[in-house]
Amino acid sequence: MRRDSFYLFFFLLYLSPLAYAEIDKVYHPYVEAYKKELEYRTLYKNDNNQSHLDGLQVHSLSFAMSLTEQFSLEAYVIARNPPMDRFSVSTFELEAKYQLTEQGEYWADWGLLFELERDTALNKWEGGVSLLSEKQWGRWNGTINFSIDYEYGSGIQDEFETVLHSQIKYRASPLIEPAIELYMDEETRGIGPALLGTVRTGHNKLKWELGVIFGFNGRTANENVRFLLDYEF
Amino acid sequence: MNWLLSITVQCEVNCALLRRVLFLVFLFAQANNISAETLIYELHIKDHLFYPSVLTIPASKKIKLLIFNDDLTPEEFESYELNREKVIMGKSKGVIFLGPLKAGKYPFFGEFNPETAQGNIEVK
Numbered sequence: 049m050r051r052d053s054f055y056l057f058f059f060l061l062y063l064s065p066l067a068y069a070e071i072d073k074v075y076h077p078y079v080e081a082y083k084k085e086l087e088y089r090t091l092y093k094n095d096n097n098q099s100h101l102d103g104l105q106v107h108s109l110s111f112a113m114s115l116t117e118q119f120s121l122e123a124y125v126i127a128r129n130p131p132m133d134r135f136s137v138s139t140f141e142l143e144a145k146y147q148l149t150e151q152g153e154y155w156a157d158w159g160l161l162f163e164l165e166r167d168t169a170l171n172k173w174e175g176g177v178s179l180l181s182e183k184q185w186g187r188w189n190g191t192i193n194f195s196i197d198y199e200y201g202s203g204i205q206d207e208f209e210t211v212l213h214s215q216i217k218y219r220a221s222p223l224i225e226p227a228i229e230l231y232m233d234e235e236t237r238g239i240g241p242a243l244l245g246t247v248r249t250g251h252n253k254l255k256w257e258l259g260v261i262f263g264f265n266g267r268t269a270n271e272n273v274r275f276l277l278d279y280e281f
Numbered sequence: 282m283n284w285l286l287s288i289t290v291q292c293e294v295n296c297a298l299l300r301r302v303l304f305l306v307f308l309f310a311q312a313n314n315i316s317a318e319t320l321i322y323e324l325h326i327k328d329h330l331f332y333p334s335v336l337t338i339p340a341s342k343k344i345k346l347l348i349f350n351d352d353l354t355p356e357e358f359e360s361y362e363l364n365r366e367k368v369i370m371g372k373s374k375g376v377i378f379l380g381p382l383k384a385g386k387y388p389f390f391g392e393f394n395p396e397t398a399q400g401n402i403e404v405k
């Protein structure tokens with residue numbers, strides 16, 4: 049236990065200086081085999097000092113299904129409602145998740161996430177790969193997503209980006225689990241509390257997540273409220 | 282000179298990435314050391330029931346649990362207390378790794394037949 053804690057702490061410290069992520073969600077390295085998922089996510093930003101972020105909303109709707117026990121695909125439609133602009137659907141994304149190790153088999157659980165995103169508003173393509181890792185200590189779970197993305201297009205400067213998302217949660221009960229989340233990328237620095245839970249509806253499940261992430265650099269909105277509903281069937 | 286600066290910066294970024302990849306390989310190597318101590322137990326699903334319904338395992342040991350679904354229909358082994366979910370198709374086998382666990386009782390059930398498929402893992 050003490051050795052595991054040391055490794056995770058060292059791992060977080062080691063990655064942090066490199067990491068520069070839009071506040072989104074933290075992915076777990078597991079594939080829900082033989083399941084389908086319908087998911088809605090939203091992000092609301094609040095910052096009186098940054099007019100381009102104040103009131104910004106991001107909404108996404110996705111459908112996921114597992115093709116094998118280790119492999120799943122998810123397709124997203126993403127809409128944005130910038131301050132003083134109209135609501136528009138401009139981004140489409142495809143994600144493939146591959147579960148590398150069986151849960152609990154090794155020191156930590158590992159997975160890979162590949163993503164391809166097309167933003168028509170910015171005429172931008174983005175491709176990336178994320179290493180997903182999770183470690184359990186009794187009722188505590190620690191998760192890290194480390195991503196390398198490449199974005200290119202006529203509306204942006206072509207570049208590589210590195211992203212770190214992490215979460216530590218306490219598995220108090222299926223209905224409610226408190227967590228702390230950290231988001232870092234080249235512009236974003238945010239940390240804050242989140243609540244997660246699962247409601248069972250017969251053989252199906254409704255998962256929810258609500259987080260308030262506070263920006264701690266000048267370029268991240270002061271408050272970022274994220275909400276997620278995921279229906280698993 | 283800008284191109285030289287660009288190559289130097291790119292090299293520094295790649296070297297930093299390489300160091301991080303090597304660190305992850307080190308973590309995988311640590312993981313493999315642990316797997317050598319794993320004990321193996323079996324659980325069967327038949328007529329939507331678990332056999333045995335109470336499985337006793339030792340505390341503080343890593344366990345490999347083989348779950349054989351002898352029914353024709355799929356079943357999902359699920360336990361919030363163990364933090365495990367695993368669908369096992371009919372007439373097939375699933376593998377779950379548990380622990381090391383503290384002493385106690387950890388209930389599990391079959392998600393597709395929760396009224397009948399129930400059991401406990403007792404850790405002593």
